[in-house]
Amino acid sequence: MSEAASSQTPVAHVALIASLAPLLHRWLPRQRWFAGKGRPVTGFSLVSATELLPADGPGAGLLHLLLRVRQQERSPSGAGRRPLPDDCYQLFLGVRQTLPPHLAPSLIGHLASGPLAGRTVYEGLYDPRLAELLLERLRAPGALGPLRFDRFDGSPAVPGGLAPRPLDAEQSNSSLVYGDAYILKLFRRIHPGPNPDLELPLALARAGCGRAPVPVAWYEARAPEPYTLGVLQPFLRGSQDAWVLALKALAEGEAFTAEARALGRVTAEVHRALAEELPTVTLHRPQIEQLADGMYARLDAAAEAVPALTPYAPRLRTAFKAVAELGRRGRVWCAQRVHGDLHLGQILRGAQETAPGEGPLTPGPVTPGPSGSGTAGGPADDGHWSVIDFEGEPARPLTERRRPQPAVRDVAGMLRSFDYAARTHRPWNPDWAERCRSAYCEGYAEVGGADPRQETELLRAYETDKAVYEAVYEARHRPDWLPVPMAAIDRLAAALTP
Secondary structure, X not given: OOOOHHHOOHHHHHHHHHXXXXXXXXXXXXXXXXXXXXXXXXXXXXXXXEEEEOOOOOOOEEEEEEEEEEEEEEOOXXXXXXXXXXXXXXXXXXXXXOOOHHHHHHEXXXXXXXXXXXXXXXXXXXXXXXXXXXXXXXXXXXXXXXXXXXXXXXXXXXXXXXXXXXXXXXXXXXXXEEXXXXXXXXXXXXXXXXXXXXXXXXXXXXXXXXXXXXXXXXXXXXXXXXXXXXEEEEOOOOOEEHHHHHHHHHHOOOOOHHHHXXXXXXXXXXXXXXXXXXXXXXXXXXXXXXXXXXXXXXXXXXXXXXXXXXXXXXXXXXXXXXXXXXXXXOOOEEEEOOOOOOOHHHEEEOOXXXXXXXXXXXXXXXXXXXXXXXXXXXXXXXXXXXXXXXXXXXXXXXXXXOOOEOOHXXXXXXXXXXXXXXHHOOOOOHHHHHHHHHHHHHHHXXXXXXXXXXXXXHHXXXXXXXXXXXXXXXXXXXXXXXXXXXXXXXXXXXXXXX
């Protein structure tokens, strides 16, 4: 093996992927972050291979791969299968002669042929030595083959020697925590172009908004298109996400309206900062009809994937039709960059006060002062709420996730999240959810200037679209949770006339 893909020959690429293919056919579909579950994998092609640590030496090696995966799905007619667009994944393959017992759960398999014949391949992120190497690369900006490591200007130096540990959480990517000071988010299914999880926090930092951890370092690839591969941020140690806090309130029979109101204000702060820093556009009839057409298409695809949606589809379509009709009557909406996947689990409340004088680059939660911080501050009693994970819905194309959209899309996501929390509690408490939804919208209006519920048709369409997305997600990843979005589908459809 050579140091980087740029010095490898096509023959070496072919030999490497041919030797890995039997192992990856078994291993990839079992990974939480693999998006193509339930669809046959028909082949692989290597975009790039970079040795972060020599893979043919006496010790452990680390091989970084960008791998295209070919899959098929059943055709709509049910006759045969049709190919799907390739997905590109980022892999970290540890390579050893033999695997120590403590790394046995990370085993991928043993290579019988190819340039690494006779060696054992495993998930490299679970090897502390290899995980430390990633941090060292991020501490020293520069290029290695197709990979480019970079840092945010003015960010504090990242210390070395921080012990890594994988973050044991349900997510569509992978994360490593270093010494409870930093977290490295590693995107698994990658797309060409800037990732919003890097782009938007950097924009918020430029706007002076302290509501998101500021990226400290990141790395990208050009293979040949640019891909954002990983982002290092301060780890908000001791914080709890609003989902956990909401479930605790439900379990203890307590209200959550004060927190919901604060979350509404925080959301509006973030929206205001993004609108100040990044371009906004006005949606006219063609763009509004395109927005509705996208919702139609997602509903049709969802009904095919989740047959339980089919009886509801005619009524749900009327929610999208109402938006298109407003566009035809001359209604316009402002669109801006938004979070794209906002819910209770994406907002954290910190455990400690921020020390006086600490700015937005300080590891840990950042709290605006009494009159706000920069251009996007909020009331002091909002507490240490931080918004995370600006990647958007991973299942949607990156171009769509980066497209300016009406801010009520994020509001719809949060409203659905309150309903999710209430539905997971026994007995179901719909009044709790409705009080939270109202308080959240009232809090949003206090900072944003308008109650999002005034956008009746648009908010209903986005909430319907979100529930449809949730149904597909749950059917694919967590079938036991499917009744939660289906209950919302039933409620939304009941209020609509086909």
